[in-house]
Amino acid sequence: MARTGITRNIVVTGVGGQGVLTLAQIMAQAALNESNNVRVGEIHGMAQRGGHVVSFVRIGDGALGPIVDIGTGDVIIGFEPLETLREISLVRPGGHVVMNTHVQYPVAVSMGHDRYPSEAEIDRLMSPFGVEVTKVDAMTLAQKAGSPRAVNMVMFGAVLGLGLLPFGVGTARAVVRSAFGGRYEAINSAALDLGVAAVSGGS
Amino acid sequence: MVKAKELLQDAVGETLLLLANEAIARAVLEAGVRLVALYPGTPSSEIGNSLTQMAPHMENFYFEFSANEKVAIEVAGAAAVAGVRSMMVCKGPGLNVAADPFLSLAYVGVRGGMVIVVADDPSMWSSQNENDSRYYALMANMPMLEPADPAEAKAMVLAAYDLSEELELPVLLRTTTRVNHTRAPVPLGPIARPPEHVVFKKEPLRFVPIPAVARKQHPALLRQIERAREVSEATPLNFVTGEGEFGVVTSGVSYNYVREAIEALSISAAVLKLGMTHPVPEDMIARFLEAHPTVLVVEELEPVLETHLRRLAQLHSIDVRIVGKEQGVLPRTFEFNTRIVMRAMTGVLGVESPIDWDAAEERARSVRDLPPRPPLLCPGCPHRATYYAIRAATRGKAIYPSDIGCYTLSIAPPLETADILFDMGSSITTACGIARVTGQDVVATIGDSTFFASGLPGLANAVYNRHPICLVVLDNRTTAMTGHQPHPGTGLTGMQESVPPLRIEDVCRGLGVEYVRTVDPFQPLSEVVAEVRQLVQWVRDNRAPGVLVSRAPCALLTAAERRSTGVFPEPYYVDVDLCNGCRRCLNRFSCPAMYLNQETGQAAIDPALCNYCGSCVHVCPQGAIKQGGV
Ligand SMILES: Cc1ncc(C[n+]2csc(CCOP(=O)(O)OP(=O)(O)O)c2C)c(N)n1
Ligand code: SF4
Numbered sequence: 018m019a020r021t022g023i024t025r026n027i028v029v030t031g032v033g034g035q036g037v038l039t040l041a042q043i044m045a046q047a048a049l050n051e052s053n054n055v056r057v058g059e060i061h062g063m064a065q066r067g068g069h070v071v072s073f074v075r076i077g078d079g080a081l082g083p084i085v086d087i088g089t090g091d092v093i094i095g096f097e098p099l100e101t102l103r104e105i106s107l108v109r110p111g112g113h114v115v116m117n118t119h120v121q122y123p124v125a126v127s128m129g130h131d132r133y134p135s136e137a138e139i140d141r142l143m144s145p146f147g148v149e150v151t152k153v154d155a156m157t158l159a160q161k162a163g164s165p166r167a168v169n170m171v172m173f174g175a176v177l178g179l180g181l182l183p184f185g186v187g188t189a190r191a192v193v194r195s196a197f198g199g200r201y202e203a204i205n206s207a208a209l210d211l212g213v214a215a216v217s218g219g220s
Numbered sequence: 221m222v223k224a225k226e227l228l229q230d231a232v233g234e235t236l237l238l239l240a241n242e243a244i245a246r247a248v249l250e251a252g253v254r255l256v257a258l259y260p261g262t263p264s265s266e267i268g269n270s271l272t273q274m275a276p277h278m279e280n281f282y283f284e285f286s287a288n289e290k291v292a293i294e295v296a297g298a299a300a301v302a303g304v305r306s307m308m309v310c311k312g313p314g315l316n317v318a319a320d321p322f323l324s325l326a327y328v329g330v331r332g333g334m335v336i337v338v339a340d341d342p343s344m345w346s347s348q349n350e351n352d353s354r355y356y357a358l359m360a361n362m363p364m365l366e367p368a369d370p371a372e373a374k375a376m377v378l379a380a381y382d383l384s385e386e387l388e389l390p391v392l393l394r395t396t397t398r399v400n401h402t403r404a405p406v407p408l409g410p411i412a413r414p415p416e417h418v419v420f421k422k423e424p425l426r427f428v429p430i431p432a433v434a435r436k437q438h439p440a441l442l443r444q445i446e447r448a449r450e451v452s453e454a455t456p457l458n459f460v461t462g463e464g465e466f467g468v469v470t471s472g473v474s475y476n477y478v479r480e481a482i483e484a485l486s487i488s489a490a491v492l493k494l495g496m497t498h499p500v501p502e503d504m505i506a507r508f509l510e511a512h513p514t515v516l517v518v519e520e521l522e523p524v525l526e527t528h529l530r531r532l533a534q535l536h537s538i539d540v541r542i543v544g545k546e547q548g549v550l551p552r553t554f555e556f557n558t559r560i561v562m563r564a565m566t567g568v569l570g571v572e573s574p575i576d577w578d579a580a581e582e583r584a585r586s587v588r589d590l591p592p593r594p595p596l597l598c599p600g601c602p603h604r605a606t607y608y609a610i611r612a613a614t615r616g617k618a619i620y621p622s623d624i625g626c627y628t629l630s631i632a633p634p635l636e637t638a639d640i641l642f643d644m645g646s647s648i649t650t651a652c653g654i655a656r657v658t659g660q661d662v663v664a665t666i667g668d669s670t671f672f673a674s675g676l677p678g679l680a681n682a683v684y685n686r687h688p689i690c691l692v693v694l695d696n697r698t699t700a701m702t703g704h705q706p707h708p709g710t711g712l713t714g715m716q717e718s719v720p721p722l723r724i725e726d727v728c729r730g731l732g733v734e735y736v737r738t739v740d741p742f743q744p745l746s747e748v749v750a751e752v753r754q755l756v757q758w759v760r761d762n763r764a765p766g767v768l769v770s771r772a773p774c775a776l777l778t779a780a781e782r783r784s785t786g787v788f789p790e791p792y793y794v795d796v797d798l799c800n801g802c803r804r805c806l807n808r809f810s811c812p813a814m815y816l817n818q819e820t821g822q823a824a825i826d827p828a829l830c831n832y833c834g835s836c837v838h839v840c841p842q843g844a845i846k847q848g849g850v
Contacts, residue, residue, distance in 0.1 A: 059402075082398070088579075
């Protein structure tokens with residue numbers, strides 16, 4: 018019955034359809050199962066349809082409101098580099114960014130009307146925020162687990178593997194198992210484990 | 221979404237992680253509500269989505285997706301007049317649609333408890349405006365409660381029914397997006413069982429507000445609202461927490477930000493948290509103002525509580541510094557957060573903030589200039605094909621009144637087929653006004669759900685007054701924008717029963733439209749373009765309204781169907797030997813599944829995103845887009 022003294026503020030950011038809300042919900046359920054107080058902030062409606070989606074998970078007794086504001090996030094879980102950069106100001110100095118390196122062009126870029134920032138530019142723009150960045154090739158690992166739709170669970174595994182959440186891999190696994198049915202359960206569980214493995218054991 | 225099975229379980233004391241919307245659906249079960257009627261609208265949509273899943277498994281319970289909010293409030297209001305507990309749910313603008321019966325309901329009152337849930341949307345995450353529905357409680361003289369979080373939302377629904385029955389008035393439960401869409405632990409309570417039938421007891425001199433009746437009812441209502449104020453003085457929903465010289469008055473989700481801000485700033489403050497915000501507890505507020513020389517009012521949107529405070533301070537000659545929106549200390553637009561409240565408090569009290577907000581805001585500005593990623597019509601969306609055809613047929617020169625739904629996204633380039641929009645149903649009526657005074661071609665578009673919700677009176681008007689308008693009904697067989705609820709054209713009810721659907725073509729003909737044709741937007745685009753041209757020509761020649769129904773299911777429905785059957789069509793691809801890199805497909809059709817291959821300069825299709833509509837095949841002048849094994 019671990020009670021966290023402090024509030025852990027987590028931001029999940031990505032593109033509509035990547036499973037941002039699903040991860041937020043699963044993470045919160047895992048935290049609740051370990052007797053933590055939780056709040057999840059979601060936005061539905063217009064925000065989907067392939068647009069940018071962000072969701073907040075707050076864990077701990079101090080979590081009352083649903084919003085993680087600029088400079089107050091402990092962890093950002095970014096499903097896509099540009100969408101990670103878009104929310105980078107939410108993280109506090111000394112916070113942690115876990116980012117999927119797989120790029121998904123916004124339409125203006127794929128149509129050739131706008132330019133996607135290079136990896137070096139993204140790194141440069143992130144550096145003033147004083148955060149530790151861990152990059153994960155979650156798309157490749159998700160495909161290895163059996164579906165590109167399992168990117169969110171790879172990212173979940175990575176964040177767990179880095180010890181950034183106030184609950185362990187075992188609790189997470191149990192929630193993932195009960196959240197997905199049939200074939201998808203095996204894929205998502207495998208994705209979670211690949212995510213954990215990706216961040217443990219050196220570079 | 222939490223599964224209906226979990227919301228239905230008889231497990232007192234169990235704690236579930238619920239959205240406030242799901243908690244409200246659960247409260248329906250715990251309060252023994254007999255009937256719920258609503259028209260979907262974000263941020264309230266999951267209430268209906270949960271109830272329609274639960275309804276077939278609940279005893280003596282009836283749920284419907286009504287045609288619109290005015291219909292819903294009348295259906296639910298009558299059930300409560302008959303003597304059972306009922307509920308109506310809508311988003312903020314939905315209460316505008318239901319405003320006429322809403323005001324009468326307060327006059328006639330109810331015999332069974334009635335709760336009207338209205339979900340406002342500060343910051344307009346999914347709304348056409350951020351109107352503050354609290355004014356309706358003042359205008360109608362209807363009691364109002366405002367929860368701060370999901371657990372309180374459930375508890376307040378139960379309290380609202382008791383209050384409603386005590387006062388024989390409907391009660392407004394006003395939420396905001398950050399309550400509706402917050403997920404938090406919610407303890408389950410016992411389930412109550414509604415009665416199967418009640419007998420309608422006639423009492424026309426109460427329930428038919430002819431002037432002679434209404435003249436008695438208005439003073440009676442004012443007496444009831446005075447009784448409600450006495451309830452408000454005593455209810456535990458209004459309470460003071462903490463102590464100190466500094467006073468804060470707040471309600472709804474802002475209460476959380478206030479508590480977090482006080483904690484973060486390590487200040488002492490007394491917080492008057494109002495759960496019942498109409499009528500406000502006037503004596504309690506006056507005492508609070510007497511006891512605190514400085515009082516900050518923290519409420520999103522309009523200065524409703526703030527105005528009450530200023531009124532009461534004047535009335536009771538209290539010397540107090542009331543701070544809020546009037547001095548610009550807190551904004552009147554958009555949602556709040558802890559930072560906004562902390563900044564207001566540091567300003568008022570002159571204390572230091574432990575977080576350097578200026579630096580954080582400065583850093584935030586450094587990453588503002590990024591390529592945007594707005595919401596778009598999905599790959600394979602039938603609306604894209606229809607709008608492409610409308611634009612091509614009219615060369616972009618007609619006026620395009622639009623309406624509310626996914627299809628409003630056609631405002632974006634390259635479709636750019638949304639020129640004017642007021643509210644649901646306004647496509648038809650604004651078309652009438654424009655066609656009458658300009659003489660230009662006018663091609664209005666309306667979704668199928670919106671057509672049934674509020675298109676019919678406008679269409680009757682267009683026919684009878686012979687307005688020369690072209691109307692294209694975008695029938696994607698669902699209410700897509702709000703999460704795929706059924707409507708009268710779909711053949712499914714809120715109770716999950718199959719019924720004969722209303723046919724849009726029959727409805728139009730029945731209303732007297734002489735020109736009614738149907739097109740499949742996924743047939744070769746040139747044919748769709750020809751259909752639109754023919755419609756425009758007919759309207760020019762006949763100076764009367766013409767209707768084209770463009771019918772193909774929402775791509776998300778088709779994709780779900782494919783996933784369940786496991787049958788997928790052959791993929792589409794760009795033949796690299798034929799594509800000359802002209803970019804016509806990208807520039808004119810802009811399907812999110814297509815992209816420019818930066819190395820070759822040719823178009824390409826992402827097989828993971830493509831939804832197999834095949835429309836792009838007809839956009840390419842080279843015939844380079846093909847279907848089949850590569
Ligand atoms: C008065 C009012 N009620 C409800 C809504 C919420 N709402 C937004 S779009 C929409 C209808 C969408 O359905 P449809 O017209 O069929 O278009 P689609 O999204 O399927 O393309 C609704 C009910 C609203 N915006 N205003
Ligand atoms: S949800 Fe359906 S109607 Fe809405 S944009 Fe996607 S395909 Fe089109």
